[in-house]
Amino acid sequence: MSTLSPATARTTPEKSSPPAVIRRRGKSRMDPTRNNTAAGIAAWLLALLFATPVLWMILTSFHSETDAATNPPSVAANLTVDAYKEFFGESSGVSPWPSLINSATASILSTVLVLVLAIPAAYALSIRPVKKWTDVMFFFLSTKMMPVVAAILPLYLFAKTVGALDNIWFLILMYTSMNLPIAVWMMRSFLAEVPVEMLEAAQIDGANLILTLRKVIAPVAMPGIAATALICFIFSWNELLLARVLTGVVAGTAPVFLTGFVSSQGLFLAKVCAAAVVISLPVLFAGFAAQDKLVQGLSLGAVK
Amino acid sequence: MTTATARISRPGQATAKTLRNKASRQRALDWARRAPLLPALIFLIIVTQLPFVVTLIISFLNWNSLSPGTTGFAGFENYVTVLTDPDLRQAIFTTVILTVSVVLASLVIGLGLALLLDKKFIGRGLARTLLIAPFLVVPVAAALIWKHALLNPVYGLINGVLTWVWSLFGSDTPPQLDLLSQAPLMAVIISLVWQWTPFMMLILLAGLQSRPMDTVEAAQMDGATPWAIFRHLTLPHLRQYLELGGLLGAIYIVQNFDAVFTLTSGGLGTANLPYAIYQTFYFANEYGLASAAGVVVVIGTILVATFALRTVFSLFKKEAAR
Numbered sequence: 203m204s205t206l207s208p209a210t211a212r213t214t215p216e217k218s219s220p221p222a223v224i225r226r227r228g229k230s231r232m233d234p235t236r237n238n239t240a241a242g243i244a245a246w247l248l249a250l251l252f253a254t255p256v257l258w259m260i261l262t263s264f265h266s267e268t269d270a271a272t273n274p275p276s277v278a279a280n281l282t283v284d285a286y287k288e289f290f291g292e293s294s295g296v297s298p299w300p301s302l303i304n305s306a307t308a309s310i311l312s313t314v315l316v317l318v319l320a321i322p323a324a325y326a327l328s329i330r331p332v333k334k335w336t337d338v339m340f341f342f343l344s345t346k347m348m349p350v351v352a353a354i355l356p357l358y359l360f361a362k363t364v365g366a367l368d369n370i371w372f373l374i375l376m377y378t379s380m381n382l383p384i385a386v387w388m389m390r391s392f393l394a395e396v397p398v399e400m401l402e403a404a405q406i407d408g409a410n411l412i413l414t415l416r417k418v419i420a421p422v423a424m425p426g427i428a429a430t431a432l433i434c435f436i437f438s439w440n441e442l443l444l445a446r447v448l449t450g451v452v453a454g455t456a457p458v459f460l461t462g463f464v465s466s467q468g469l470f471l472a473k474v475c476a477a478a479v480v481i482s483l484p485v486l487f488a489g490f491a492a493q494d495k496l497v498q499g500l501s502l503g504a505v506k
Numbered sequence: 507m508t509t510a511t512a513r514i515s516r517p518g519q520a521t522a523k524t525l526r527n528k529a530s531r532q533r534a535l536d537w538a539r540r541a542p543l544l545p546a547l548i549f550l551i552i553v554t555q556l557p558f559v560v561t562l563i564i565s566f567l568n569w570n571s572l573s574p575g576t577t578g579f580a581g582f583e584n585y586v587t588v589l590t591d592p593d594l595r596q597a598i599f600t601t602v603i604l605t606v607s608v609v610l611a612s613l614v615i616g617l618g619l620a621l622l623l624d625k626k627f628i629g630r631g632l633a634r635t636l637l638i639a640p641f642l643v644v645p646v647a648a649a650l651i652w653k654h655a656l657l658n659p660v661y662g663l664i665n666g667v668l669t670w671v672w673s674l675f676g677s678d679t680p681p682q683l684d685l686l687s688q689a690p691l692m693a694v695i696i697s698l699v700w701q702w703t704p705f706m707m708l709i710l711l712a713g714l715q716s717r718p719m720d721t722v723e724a725a726q727m728d729g730a731t732p733w734a735i736f737r738h739l740t741l742p743h744l745r746q747y748l749e750l751g752g753l754l755g756a757i758y759i760v761q762n763f764d765a766v767f768t769l770t771s772g773g774l775g776t777a778n779l780p781y782a783i784y785q786t787f788y789f790a791n792e793y794g795l796a797s798a799a800g801v802v803v804v805i806g807t808i809l810v811a812t813f814a815l816r817t818v819f820s821l822f823k824k825e826a827a828r
Contacts, residue, residue: 245627252640252704355797461768
């Protein structure tokens, strides 16, 4: 379809009236008459190149172990779900479910905690801002710039002393602190989109705080809150260092389970790919669900 | 309390009292404004600032949990070791190389992709989705795929494709790469560039789409070449987005642990500071030394972050001024 538009754009000027031409020019991005086909082909080739590891991971996960480890690759080999059965512990009896449940628990509960703490904070930084609110914002951001390794030893020693090692709740608190600064920044940028006039109108009409939150702020901020939650979920789900140091057999998360595949164990490529697919699925879903707001969220609200 | 006294006081009463009431009411209002902020602030100070203070203290101690008798004050000894020990110095060097090369490469490739995606073509949405996919694979899983499915010297996809292409030309002696043992740092860099390019692309694409098109069109009318438009209009506009992407990326990549841990287990000169610190305290139990190295990372990050904050601040001020 869109390759047709250059042609129509080139022919319309002769036929239609001048104002239409100007309007058309004003609407289009870049020069529509050249390079688009070439750019499209280049973009598609690069997109496929970038997606190849992901597509190969998915394809290999549906191959048998012997078909997975061939040189040259057996692209058209028979498909099977054996690798998934193996990953879920059919022959070894080692089930990934406890680690998946731990990951879900840690990611979901820490995201809930983050929202509980970040929404009021963002409210006090945007809708009814405190004095020197920019300073507070930069304090939040500066805590994110401190690498985890610089604080992990005291946290580890503390957990060891109070017996919180290998306890999912300690990990939940850590993930909450890891995501809170980002969430405050994202949320502030989303709450700042609530028009001031609407807030003033609500105040004049005598709406109380709850009503204002429900009827004025929530409808505008809800997509942003959802995106923030999804991004926090992704960061927690992905985290390895804290989980590796602070958990063990009981509270180990999915990334920790994956580290069991770091060293080769004979023919296990299809199983590794199946594991990678299963453990990445929640992140892929969350990421594509947040796609519209992903840039604004990841750039901490600096880019819209 | 204050509202009650304010209601009782009638006009004409002592002005000092009303002033005082006013001041205390203002203070109460200020605290009411601050109240929603406090839980988040206090939580964060306890969980992030306090441990760092402890790290700072431990960094001046001679503390190895395996030899408990020798714990004591060490002065700057640990810092001297961090900066002179060949392994840790190598780790500092590796961290810098890794961060700079990954950020620059993913910015350049991300810029190219963003420029392509800024044009209209068939299936642009799907191409964009495919390009984001690498960023949405769990980092450990991505590193495992690179290690076992792509870079494995025997049956990895890259060597597999080389064999296949060479066989097309009738050759049965294709070149075979073994990046993981011959250039392990390169393997880590490539896998990280693959994961971070989509991030840069998304930020730069948003930057491109916020570009004022009227100046570009005016330049086109005046016969400016595409390169001149890119060089003098697009690039200056993108500058702050390039800085933002680069510095946010740098903050995350300086801290990278997953790729180094998974791809090379820190072997053959690929151990960056986060990995070296993890080794130092988790396996060598050198608590003092690990803490000093942690403080060094923080100092390095503060240097980078000062620039990052300035960039974020300039975008932020623009927004706050609206």
